[in-house]
Amino acid sequence: MTSPTPTLERWFDTMDSTDPDRVLDMIADDFAMSVQFSRGSGQSTEFVGDRAGLIAYLEQREKSTLVHHIMVGATVDDTELVLGQTTRDGVFEASFNATAQLTDNGLVRRLLICRTPEIDFA
Structure with missing residues (x-):
């Protein structure tokens, strides 16, 4: 299955890894x-x-402690948008929205991430 937001999927997979600095190659x-x-x-x-x-x-940032789960996402023109949640040891920690504007070659040009533990969309 192909992700509707492949760049943000890769971004958060990288952020959840033991080497999150690799996102610097994506900007x-x-x-x-x-x-x-x-x-x-x-x-x-x-x-x-x-x-x-x-x-x-x-x-x-803490490395390899939080896991990002994208619940829903969409791409509109050059912009990917997702709603998700982070977990720590499998337990809900926060909900997040992320918006990434991409260049023609798929690099992240603009990034807005908002997160809060106060709202759970699950």
């Missing part, structure tokens, strides 16, 4: 991102920037 030269990361109860952090911002995000 365009003019990459820009924002990751809105809620811990719940109004406690949140935003990670923003270009390649250097993604590197900073990767450096502070």
